[in-house]
Amino acid sequence: MISRRDFLQTSMAATAILGASSYGEWGRLAAQQALTQDQLLQFETFGNVSLIHVTDIHAQMKPIFFREPSINIGVGDNKGHVPHVTGADFRKLYGIEDGSPSHYALTSGDFTALAKGYGRVGGLDRVATVINAIRAERPDALLLDGGDTWHGSYTCYHTEGQDMVNVMNALGPDAMTFHWEFTLGSERVNEIVEGLPFAALGQNIFDAEWDEPAELFPPYKFFERGGVKIAVIGQAFPYMPIANPGWMFPEYAFGIRDEHMQEMVNEVRSQGAELVVCLSHNGFDVDKKMAGIVTGIDVILSGHTHDALPEPVLVGDTIIVASGSNGKFVSRVDLDVRDGRMMGFRHKLIPIFSDVIAPDAEMSALIDEQRAPYLDQLSEVIGQTDSLLYRRGNFNGTWDDLICDALISEREADIALSPGVRWGPSILPGQGITREDIWNVTSMTYGAAYRTGMTGEFLHVVLEDVADNLFNPDPYYQQGGDMVRTGGLGYRIDITKPQGSRITDLVLLKTGEAIDPAKTYQVAGWASVNEGTEGPMIWDVVENHIRNRGTVSVDPNNSVQVVGA
Amino acid sequence: MELTRRNAMIMGAGVLVTFGLPMSATAAGEDQIAAFTGGAEMGDSGITLTAPEIAENGNTVPIEVSAPGAAEIMVLALGNPTPSVATFKFGPLAASQDASTRIRLAGTQEVVAIAKMADGSFAKASSTVKVTIGGCGG
Numbered sequence: 231m232i233s234r235r236d237f238l239q240t241s242m243a244a245t246a247i248l249g250a251s252s253y254g255e256w257g258r259l260a261a262q263q264a265l266t267q268d269q270l271l272q273f274e275t276f277g278n279v280s281l282i283h284v285t286d287i288h289a290q291m292k293p294i295f296f297r298e299p300s301i302n303i304g305v306g307d308n309k310g311h312v313p314h315v316t317g318a319d320f321r322k323l324y325g326i327e328d329g330s331p332s333h334y335a336l337t338s339g340d341f342t343a344l345a346k347g348y349g350r351v352g353g354l355d356r357v358a359t360v361i362n363a364i365r366a367e368r369p370d371a372l373l374l375d376g377g378d379t380w381h382g383s384y385t386c387y388h389t390e391g392q393d394m395v396n397v398m399n400a401l402g403p404d405a406m407t408f409h410w411e412f413t414l415g416s417e418r419v420n421e422i423v424e425g426l427p428f429a430a431l432g433q434n435i436f437d438a439e440w441d442e443p444a445e446l447f448p449p450y451k452f453f454e455r456g457g458v459k460i461a462v463i464g465q466a467f468p469y470m471p472i473a474n475p476g477w478m479f480p481e482y483a484f485g486i487r488d489e490h491m492q493e494m495v496n497e498v499r500s501q502g503a504e505l506v507v508c509l510s511h512n513g514f515d516v517d518k519k520m521a522g523i524v525t526g527i528d529v530i531l532s533g534h535t536h537d538a539l540p541e542p543v544l545v546g547d548t549i550i551v552a553s554g555s556n557g558k559f560v561s562r563v564d565l566d567v568r569d570g571r572m573m574g575f576r577h578k579l580i581p582i583f584s585d586v587i588a589p590d591a592e593m594s595a596l597i598d599e600q601r602a603p604y605l606d607q608l609s610e611v612i613g614q615t616d617s618l619l620y621r622r623g624n625f626n627g628t629w630d631d632l633i634c635d636a637l638i639s640e641r642e643a644d645i646a647l648s649p650g651v652r653w654g655p656s657i658l659p660g661q662g663i664t665r666e667d668i669w670n671v672t673s674m675t676y677g678a679a680y681r682t683g684m685t686g687e688f689l690h691v692v693l694e695d696v697a698d699n700l701f702n703p704d705p706y707y708q709q710g711g712d713m714v715r716t717g718g719l720g721y722r723i724d725i726t727k728p729q730g731s732r733i734t735d736l737v738l739l740k741t742g743e744a745i746d747p748a749k750t751y752q753v754a755g756w757a758s759v760n761e762g763t764e765g766p767m768i769w770d771v772v773e774n775h776i777r778n779r780g781t782v783s784v785d786p787n788n789s790v791q792v793v794g795a
Numbered sequence: 796m797e798l799t800r801r802n803a804m805i806m807g808a809g810v811l812v813t814f815g816l817p818m819s820a821t822a823a824g825e826d827q828i829a830a831f832t833g834g835a836e837m838g839d840s841g842i843t844l845t846a847p848e849i850a851e852n853g854n855t856v857p858i859e860v861s862a863p864g865a866a867e868i869m870v871l872a873l874g875n876p877t878p879s880v881a882t883f884k885f886g887p888l889a890a891s892q893d894a895s896t897r898i899r900l901a902g903t904q905e906v907v908a909i910a911k912m913a914d915g916s917f918a919k920a921s922s923t924v925k926v927t928i929g930g931c932g933g
Contacts, residue, residue, distance in 0.1 A: 441857050441895075471851040472927060483857075485847045695928050706848040707925050729903075 265331055265348075265586050271363050276576035277566030278456035279505060280368040282361055284403075285376025285533035286555035286653070288410070289386035289394050290670070291597045293350035293584035294655035296556050298538065299622035300338040303795045305725060306703030308515050313537035313552065324540050335558070335581035336538055342618050345658055348583060352557030354397055355589035355597055356582045360560045361401060362590060368564075370455045374462065375403040376533030376553070377511045380422070381410035382653050384669035385604050390418050393600035395426075400596055405429040405451055409467035409474075409511045409534060413675045416479035420446060431464020431509060433494045438483040449494045458505055458567045461498035463527075465491065465510040467534055469709045473699075475676050477761040486516065486706055488523050495526040504570045507531065513710035514552055521545035528572040529563060534710050536622070536652045540579050549575060556655055558582055611662040613776035616783035619663075620656040621671060624700065625713050625723075625792065628784040629654060629671050633768070634717025635784075636775030637754040641681045641765075644738060645689070645719045647755035650696065650712030663776055665769075672756075672769045679756040679765040687747035690733060693721060698729040713790075719745070720789035727794070739789060818874025818902040827879060831869050831909060837919040842868070844908040844920040853900045853926035861893035862910035862918060868894065869911075874904025902926050 304314025315323055317339050326332040334344040335351065364371050379398060380391030391414050398406075405428055412419055423430045423446055433449035436442060443449060450463040468486045471479070495506055508527045510517050513534040521530055522545050530550045538554030542563070553561040559579050566574040601608060621627040630648045637646035654671035657663060684692075692714065699709040713723075722735040736745035745751070756768040776782055842862040850856045860868050860883070870880040883894040898906070907921045 438851075469849055472849055476851060483851055485849075485851070489845055692928065698925075699927065702925075704848075707923075709849070 265583060267359075267587050270580055270583065270586060271360060273364075273367070273562060273564070273578050274576070275367050276564035277574065279458050279460065279565040279567055280364060280371035281507065281529065281531065281561075281563040281565070282364055282371050282373045283376065283531040283551055283553045283561040283563065284357065284373070284557075285511075285531070285553050286378040286536050287354070287375075287394070287557045288378055288382030288555065288653040289380065289673075290352055290382065290556045290655065291354045291385075291393070291397055291600065293353035293356070294556060294670070295345050295350055295658060296352070296558050297341045297618070297620040297622060297656040298336060298338050299624070301623045301625065303624055303701075303725060303792075304515070305701050306705070308518070308705065312539055312543060313514050313535065326540075331581065331583065332540065335583075336540065338622075341620070341656070342658055345656075349585035351584055352582050353584045353589060354401070354557055355591075355593040356584050356587040357557055357560055358401055358590035358593035359587050360580055360582065364562055368456075372405075372453060372455060372460065372462070372507075373401065373403045374507070374509045374531055375406040376509055376531060377406060377408040377466065378410045378533065378555075378653070379406065380414060382670065382673055384608055384666050384673060385601055387669065387673045387675070388604060389600070390414055391422060395422055396600060397593070397596055399427060400593060403428050404453060405431050405462050405464065405509060407431050407464040407466050407509050407511050407533075408435070408447075409470060410674075412470055412479045412482065413474050415675070416481050419479065423447070429462070429464075431462065432466035433463050433491055434468060434484050434487040435464075435466050436483040436485070436487075438481055441483065444482060449490075450498055452498070452501070452503070456567075459502050460505045460507060461501075461503035462507045462509055463491070463494050463498065465508055465512055467511040467710075468516070473709045473711060473759075475759040475761065478675065486512070486520065488520050491520065492524045492526075495524060499526055505529075505565065505567045505572060510534075513705075513708070514550070515705035515708060516710070517550050518543065518545055519705045521548040521550060529565070529575075531561070531563075538579060542575070542577050547572075549577075551577065553579065555653065608664065608666040610665045612665060612668065612773050613663050613779060614781040615657055615661060615663055616659055616781055618656065618659055619784070621654040622652060623712065625790045626715050626787045628787075629656075630715035631717065631784045631787050632775075632782055633672070633772055634715060636772045637679060637756070638717050640771045640775050641679060641754035642752070643681055643718070643754035644740065644751045645684075645753045646717030647692070647753060648715040648717070649757040650700070650714050651757075652712060663782075665773065668769050668772050668776070672772060674757060676758065676763065677756055677768045678758070678763045679754060679768045679771045680758055680763050681752065681754045681765060683750040684753045685748060685750050686736065686745040689719070689745065689751065689753070690736060690747065693733045693736075694729055697723060697725070697732045701725040701732065702729070716789065720791075722791040722793065724793040725795060735791070737789075818904040820873035820905065821876075821878060824871050824873040824878035824907070827869075827871060828907070828909060831882075831911070832917045835917050837909060837917040839919060841865075841912065842908060842910040842918040842920045844906065844922050846906055846922040846924050848923075849925045849927060850900060853902070855897045856900055856924060857895065857897050858906060859893065859895040860908045860910075860920075861891075862908075862912070863892055864913055865892040865910040866913050867911040868892070869909045870896075870898070871907045871909075872898055872900055872904060873907055875899075875901050880906075900924055900926055
């Protein structure tokens with residue numbers, strides 16, 4: 231049995247050992263330029279086709295810090311398999327040296343010290359440099375965007391995605407698929423997609439009324455590259471109207487629709503496709519399951535669950551590539567396609583170390599142009615943090631702990647609920663928190679912070695429902711988010727149990743009393759998928775809280791006891 | 796009526812109570828299967844039931860059944876208070892033996908389709924459809 235507390239103790243012990251032996255060394259590594267752009271880009275061009283994959287950028291145009299999760303539990307057949315391997319186990323699995331650039335880029339341990347040494351990651355001007363370098367070696371490389379692109383920042387919200395559209399258009403993808411884009415509302419999505427200079431794909435984007443493929447989003451597109459006929463099939467996030475507010479895009483229906491995927495694969499193969507690439511926003515475990523059911527896909531470029539894997543995962547004859555999130559990575563996949571089939575591949579997950587990779591000047595200028603009208607708003611420092619603020623993790627993250635604190639204090643609630651989304655950069659201890667930082671972890675088109683009465687029984691049902699979206703042993707029943715974060719509420723979760731009996735021992739933390747199923751508690755939360763939710767915007771709630779505190783610190787969170795991991 | 800947050804939450808609460816936990820099959824469904832098949836053994840090939848894994852809207856869930864060569868296909872939602880959904884009958888001149896419809900599901904449950912083949916044999920397919928409150932998608 232591994233409790234949440236054990237997890238914390240293990241990770242803290244690891245931090246102490248590493249910190250003692252080499253703290254301060256890593257700072258010099260980057261400073262001495264032990265890491266070079268050439269090293270990061272080094273790749274022996276292979277075969278006749280190159281794919282470039284970016285996904286889940288969440289509107290992060292500028293370099294950021296991004297801590298990968300230390301807790302990412304797999305269930306069913308995926309227990310103990312990547313991406314459900316974290317920290318030291320992940321480094322051991324891939325032979326990654328402690329303190330190395332890959333340690334910093336791919337795992338969570340000792341994050342603050344390594345971040346100070348290696349610096350920020352991402353930045354679309356750096357991504358542009360990498361893409362240009364790959365194109366210099368392989369001019370007809372395909373650039374494919376897995377979606378969650380037009381969402382996640384102050385400027386993206388205020389321009390309704392236009393900032394990202396402008397910047398991505400300059401990067402020049404060949405195709406894209408979707409998820410959070412739809413939360414701009416179908417009218418805005420349709421408007422943007424109609425003007426896109428590249429393919430907007432989704433074999434599972436259907437017209438809700440007629441249950442027929444939506445006209446605006448073709449299922450696939452053919453490309454002729456390196457003498458190879460390539461079909462790229464799009465797979466949008468299957469559970470959009472469930473995980474996000476369906477009332478914002480009522481004309482569209484989604485779903486996994488793997489039978490239709492098989493039909494599309496058969497259709498493109500019969501039209502002569504020699505290479506079939508699926509540009510997917512399914513999430514990693516769903517892609518793995520789909521690869522075992524649908525035959526004839528050579529490459530799945532996987533997005534949604536924000537996993538970054540240094541090697542593709544093979545399922546039958548299909549390779550699955552996971553390229554991280556928030557602009558932190560670019561994947562390059564070179565393929566040898568001959569006689570109508572994929573004979574071999576070479577792959578590299580390129581971490582975008584922003585102090586090592588030179589920014590592309592044109593792209594820097596374009597990014598700054600998008601930000602210029604909002605610079606004063608973006609850069610205002612609201613407060614300081616003594617703690618590392620991050621989001622990723624199955625049960626909580628310090629950013630969400632802070633957001634829950636803000637909801638409880640600003641909205642005078644007993645309990646706070648914060649959605650288990652996986653986007654949002656990290657902030658180092660000692661850093662100022664700007665308005666932009668707050669928006670990076672809260673920005674959305676349904677950000678109202680509600681306050682309402684909920685019975686203990688209802689709270690239990692909510693937790694059970696969300697837990698099943700994460701821990702149902704069948705990936706097709708998972709939605710790819712993390713557990714709803716709770717503030718002021720503790721519980722025990724046995725992830726091996728079926729829905730309805732996973733969650734026990736609910737405790738109201740401020741009194742230490744057990745939650746009474748019949749009693750009504752005041753609950754504050756945000757990101758309700760219900761239409762007409764009222765309340766102040768979550769970014770204002772968080773900003774007020776941080777401003778009032780001046781300096782925030784987040785205590786270790788031991789309120790969730792995990793069993794069966 | 797103007798939809799206020801309170802109303803939305805109340806509606807959400809009302810829906811939740813029914814959606815919360817998987818609905819277990821009732822005896823009524825089993826009885827109907829027995830009546831349809833006469834207790835005969837059911838194979839698992841020759842029939843395809845296509846249903847979403849998670850319903851976008853539990854009040855209107857699109858499903859599709861296909862059983863080439865079938866004379867009848869019965870569809871049941873085993874967890875509904877009234878499990879019976881439809882029985883499709885195909886005459887000898889039917890060009891294909893498939894049908895699609897939308898069904899209402901009271902909660903997470905198993906949807907079952909049973910085909911009676913022309914030779915009198917039976918085939919069964921089933922699919923679990925989850926009905927969830929949603930939210931929190933990464």
